Every structure is written in C-alpha cells, then in structure tokens.
Amino acid sequence: MSAAGFRQFSEEVNAWQPSLLREVFQQHQHQIRVKKEAVAVERLELIFRTALDISNRQGFRAMSVRDLSEATGISMGALYSYIDSKESLLDMILSYGACAAGWAMRVPDSVGSARERLRWILRAHLYLSEVMLPWFFFSYMETRHFSRQFRRQAIGSELWTEHLVADCLRDGNERGEFNVEDPELTAALIKPLLQDWYLKRWKYRQRDIDVERYTSTVLDFVEAYVVRGAVSDASQQHPKEKP
Amino acid sequence: MSAAGFRQFSEEVNAWQPSLLREVFQQHQHQIRVKKEAVAVERLELIFRTALDISNRQGFRAMSVRDLSEATGISMGALYSYIDSKESLLDMILSYGACAAGWAMRVPDSVGSARERLRWILRAHLYLSEVMLPWFFFSYMETRHFSRQFRRQAIGSELWTEHLVADCLRDGNERGEFNVEDPELTAALIKPLLQDWYLKRWKYRQRDIDVERYTSTVLDFVEAYVVRGAVSDASQQHPKEKP
DNA sequence: TAAAACCGAGCGAGCGCTCGCTCCCGGAGC
DNA sequence: GCTCCGGGAGCGAGCGCTCGCTCGGTTTTA
Numbered sequence: 001m002s003a004a005g006f007r008q009f010s011e012e013v014n015a016w017q018p019s020l021l022r023e024v025f026q027q028h029q030h031q032i033r034v035k036k037e038a039v040a041v042e043r044l045e046l047i048f049r050t051a052l053d054i055s056n057r058q059g060f061r062a063m064s065v066r067d068l069s070e071a072t073g074i075s076m077g078a079l080y081s082y083i084d085s086k087e088s089l090l091d092m093i094l095s096y097g098a099c100a101a102g103w104a105m106r107v108p109d110s111v112g113s114a115r116e117r118l119r120w121i122l123r124a125h126l127y128l129s130e131v132m133l134p135w136f137f138f139s140y141m142e143t144r145h146f147s148r149q150f151r152r153q154a155i156g157s158e159l160w161t162e163h164l165v166a167d168c169l170r171d172g173n174e175r176g177e178f179n180v181e182d183p184e185l186t187a188a189l190i191k192p193l194l195q196d197w198y199l200k201r202w203k204y205r206q207r208d209i210d211v212e213r214y215t216s217t218v219l220d221f222v223e224a225y226v227v228r229g230a231v232s233d234a235s236q237q238h239p240k241e242k243p
Numbered sequence: 244m245s246a247a248g249f250r251q252f253s254e255e256v257n258a259w260q261p262s263l264l265r266e267v268f269q270q271h272q273h274q275i276r277v278k279k280e281a282v283a284v285e286r287l288e289l290i291f292r293t294a295l296d297i298s299n300r301q302g303f304r305a306m307s308v309r310d311l312s313e314a315t316g317i318s319m320g321a322l323y324s325y326i327d328s329k330e331s332l333l334d335m336i337l338s339y340g341a342c343a344a345g346w347a348m349r350v351p352d353s354v355g356s357a358r359e360r361l362r363w364i365l366r367a368h369l370y371l372s373e374v375m376l377p378w379f380f381f382s383y384m385e386t387r388h389f390s391r392q393f394r395r396q397a398i399g400s401e402l403w404t405e406h407l408v409a410d411c412l413r414d415g416n417e418r419g420e421f422n423v424e425d426p427e428l429t430a431a432l433i434k435p436l437l438q439d440w441y442l443k444r445w446k447y448r449q450r451d452i453d454v455e456r457y458t459s460t461v462l463d464f465v466e467a468y469v470v471r472g473a474v475s476d477a478s479q480q481h482p483k484e485k486p
Numbered sequence: 487t488a489a490a491a492c493c494g495a496g497c498g499a500g501c502g503c504t505c506g507c508t509c510c511c512g513g514a515g516c
Numbered sequence: 517g518c519t520c521c522g523g524g525a526g527c528g529a530g531c532g533c534t535c536g537c538t539c540g541g542t543t544t545t546a
Contacts, residue, residue: 033490033491034490034491035489035490035491036490036491039490039491056387057387058304058388059302059304059305059387059388061302061304061305062302062304062305062388064534064535064536065535065536065537066534066535066536069494074492075492075493075494076493076494076495076536076537076538077491077492077493077494077538077539078491078492078493080536080537080538081490081491081492084537085536085537086536086537141384141387144299144300144302144384145301145302145305158446159446182460184450185450185452185460186460186464188439188443188446188447188450189436189439189460189461189464191439191443192435192436192438192439192442192443193432193435193436195435196431196432196434196435199435200431200434200435203401203431204431207427207428207431209428217425217428217429217432218432220468221429221432221468224467224468224471225463225464225467225468228467276524276525277524277525278524278525279524279525282524282525307500307501307502308501308502308503309500309501309502312528317526318526318527318528319502319503319504319527319528319529320503320504320505320525320526320527320528321525321526321527323502323503323504324524324525324526328502328503329502329503
C-alpha cells in the first residue's frame with residue numbers, strides 16, 4: 001500500500017472493500033443464517049453502513065434494532081438472519097474495520113530514513129481514517145461500552161500504533177535524525193493529533209481543510225519537535241550518519 | 244486564579260466546590276422539590292458524582308435511574324425530588340461543570356509576553372481537567388447525544404478555548420515571539436493535546452506520568468513548533484523585541 | 487416445487503417516572 | 517417536661533411503554 005496521494009490511496013482501499021466483506025462473512029458464517037455469499041455480502045454492507053450511521057449519532061446502545069430495521073428497509077426477522085444478536089453485530093462491525101486497518105497499515109520495509117518512515121505511518125493512518133471515518137469514530141466512541149474482551153482488543157490496537165511510532169522515534173534517535181527525550185510519551189502525544197481528524201471532523205470541514213492539508217500540518221508540527229537539536233536535522237540529504 | 248503549581252490550583256478549586264453547588268441548587272430550584280439548601284447540596288454532590296461515575300462507564304443513556312438509585316442509596320422517589328427528569332439531571336451536571344470552568348479559566352490580564360500567556364492558558368486547562376476529570380470526560384463523550392441546545396453550548400465552549408489560543412498565537416506573531424503560519428489551524432491541533440489528558444487517562448496513569456510532567460511535555464511540544472523561525476525565539480530573555 | 491429469504495405481531499424484561507404511604511423532627515399546647 | 521402534630525424527606529411497588537429477540541406463516545428464487 002502506497003501513501004503517495006490521497007486519491008490513489010482511497011481507490012486502492014475501495015477496491016479491496018468487497019473482499020473484506022467476504023472475509024467477514026466467512027469468519028462469522030456460524031452466526032449468519034443466510035447461505036448465499038453474494039446476497040449476504042450486499043446486505044451486510046448496507047447493515048454495517050446504516051448501523052454505523054445511526055450509532056454515531058445516538059450511540060450503539062441507544063440504537064434499537066427496530067431503528068436499524070426501518071432505516072435499512074430489512075424486516076426484523078430478516079435482519080436476525082444476518083446477525084444472531086445485537087452484540088454479534090458489534091463483533092462483525094469491529095472485525096470488518098480491523099481487517100481493513102490490518103491490511104492498510106502494513107508498513108513497507110523498503111522505506112529508508114526514520115523521517116520517511118514516520119511520515120509514511122502518520123500519512124497512512126490519517127488517510128485510512130478519512131476513508132473509513134464512520135468506523136474509526138464508532139470504534140473510538142464505543143470502546144468503553146464494550147465487554148471486557150472487545151475492550152482489551154481495542155486498547156491493544158491503540159497501543160500497537162503507538163509502539164509503531166515510538167519504535168520509529170527511537171530508530172531516528174540512533175541514526176541522529178531525531179532528538180526525542182521520551183519516545184513513548186512523544187508517541188502518546190502524536191496519537192491524539194491523528195485521532196482528532198476523525199473525532200472533530202465537523203470542525204475541519206467547516207474550515208475547508210482537507211485531509212492532505214491536515215496531514216502536512218501535522219507532519220510539520222511533529223517534525224518541528226522531534227528534529228529539534230538533532231545531530232543531523234537535514235536527514236533527507238544525509239540519510240545515514242551511522243553505518 | 245494562579246496556575247503555578249498543581250497542588251495549589253487543586254486546593255483553590257476544591258475550596259470553591261461548595262459555593263458552586265449552592266449556585267447550581269439556586270439556579271435549578273424550580274425543578275428541585277427539596278427545600279433545605281444544606282440537605283440538597285450534600286445530596287446533589289453525591290448524585291452528580293455517582294451519575295458521572297456510572298455514565299462514564301456505561302454512557303448516560305444506558306445508565307438507568309434505578310442504577311443511580313441503587314448506587315447512591317437514595318430511593319427512586321427521593322431521587323425524583325432532586326431532579327424532575329433524567330434530562331434535567333443532565334442539565335444540572337452540565338451547568339455544574341460550566342460554572343467551575345468559567346470561574347477557573349478567567350485569564351489574568353497581568354500576564355506579559357504571548358509565550359507566558361500561552362503557557363498560562365494551556366496549564367490552567369490541563370490542571371482544571373485533572374481536578375474535574377469525570378466531568379470533562381463526560382462532557383466530551385456525551386455531547387453528541389445532547390439535544391440541539393445543549394450541543395450548541397458544548398460546541399461553543401470548544402471553539403471558545405480555541406479562539407483564546409488562536410488570539411494568543413496571533414499576538415505572538417505580531418510581537419515576533421512566534422512564527423505560526425495558520426493560527427486557527429494550529430490552535431485546533433493544540434486542543435486534542437489538552438483533551439488527551441482526560442480522555443486517555445488510563446494510558447498516562449499506567450506509565451506513571453502526572454499532570455505536571457504531561458503539561459511540561461505538551462508545552463515543549465507546542466513551543467518547538469510555534470517559535471520555530473521566529474524573529475526572537477528566546478523571548479524569555481528578550482521579552483519585547485518590538486516596541 | 488423445494489429451499490432460501492423475508493415478514494411482523496407478539497413475548498418477557500427492563501425502562502423512566504409516579505403516587506400513596508411512612509418516617510422523622512422541631513415547636514406549640516398543656 | 518411530656519404529648520401531639522404538621523410538613524419535609526424518604527420509600528418502593530406499579531404504570532405505560534420500548535427494548536432485544538422469536539416464530540409460524542408467506543413470498544421469492546433457482
């Protein structure tokens with residue numbers, strides 16, 4: 001997955017959507033009574049999209065299954081042949097997003113300098129959250145209501161991204177590209193900058209700021225701090241100071 | 244309100260708590276059937292604290308009034324002589340926090356340089372959110388479920404803090420202390436750094452990072468970006484380069 | 487024409503809220 | 517000093533309603 005321009009990124013993700021849905025269908029086949037994959041995949045997409053839409057306005061618990069039935073145009077009975085409980089709907093929605101995230105965030109090890117890798121990670125995260133905004137918002141806002149196991153999972157993936165960034169910062173320190181006193185804490189501070197993009201979307205839309213503008217501002221903001229006083233803060237010209 | 248040390252800040256706020264509760268009681272007297280102020284204030288404090296605790300785990304809508312009754316030890320009937328509906332409880336909780344915030348965030352105009360004023364604002368915000376963590380968390384997470392009027396209010400106060408910061412950045416630009424290309428967008432990026440402190444508290448507690456450590460790291464992070472390439476980036480030694 | 491998909495009235499549980507009642511306490515009457 | 521009593525505070529079973537979910541019957545598909 002490249003992260004060059006947002007348009008290209010977006011198209012690549014959308015091209016993968018159908019196969020993601022098929023994977024979710026197969027993973028949860030034991031709790032779906034509908035047999036035909038083609039029918040199920042189409043309906044699941046509608047159900048997930050609608051459920052995310054309602055949940056993000058009212059909250060998942062406040063969304064009644066009747067609401068979902070009316071909004072999708074699928075009767076109560078039919079709905080319950082795609083899910084076997086409201087909780088399993090949550091489960092499916094979460095694994096749908098997790099599949100997508102896991103697929104899109106595979107960092108290519110071809111990326112050279114720490115600075116470039118940091119850029120790659122932050123850009124991929126922001127672009128992905130732009131494409132799958134409803135899912136990211138949902139996942140952030142509903143985590144605290146999950147059962148223990150789902151909550152563990154969500155916390156795990158939160159920390160996983162942070163470790164990715166922290167490792168990158170430590171690597172940059174060693175190469176002399178960065179000068180970060182506490183990589184863990186710095187990574188923890190970078191995370192909310194990524195998350196604000198999907199949490200306060202109304203604010204940025206209101207100000208006509210698009211994802212590429214936001215991304216480049218965040219990169220400037222972060223880099224101003226991490227390269228401050230580094231051995232070499234022009235790492236792009238001298239990618240390796242140490243062997 | 245000074246913002247020197249957290250301990251002192253915390254004590255000042257706590258000393259004000261009782262009079263804040265009395266103000267809330269008087270403001271909402273028409274929907275509280277209990278007459279005696281002393282009784283009401285004591286009970287309201289218990290009710291608010293418990294309601295915030297349950298809501299922050301389950302969500303306000305998912306908190307049943309029976310849950311609240313059991314957790315406080317106040318019977319259903321008695322509870323409904325302190326509130327006249329679940330919605331009015333929300334109303335009271337919100338004005339309780341708004342009173343406290345409005346009181347604590349009055350910026351003293353004695354503060355000199357833009358850099359010092361920026362520090363004051365960020366520090367006051369972080370310290371206040373530390374003292375009133377449950378309220379800030381609640382207010383952030385529940386905003387989207389509010390009725391139109393409450394939501395407007397919440398969005399307004401979100402933007403108010405941002406304007407405070409943006410004004411400060413513009414002022415710093417004029418004085419040559421800062422070099423910020425887009426003060427509005429930068430202020431928008433600073434906000435989530437303040438909010439992460441009360442939104443992801445578990446993360447920082449787990450890593451033994453206290454509010455003063457967090458505050459100073461955020462200040463470093465922000466200042467590295469805003470003073471980058473300023474006319475005078477050592478404004479503390481030379482507070483005024485321009486007349 | 488059998489299988490697959492769809493339908494929606496109906497179930498018990500739990501919701502926000504009410505109301506008829508009891509408990510408790512301070513001061514008036516003797 | 518004791519009795520009595522009015523009203524503020526507290527109580528919890530029960531109301532009308534909506535929730536998640538089911539099931540027997542109907543329509544569509546291949």
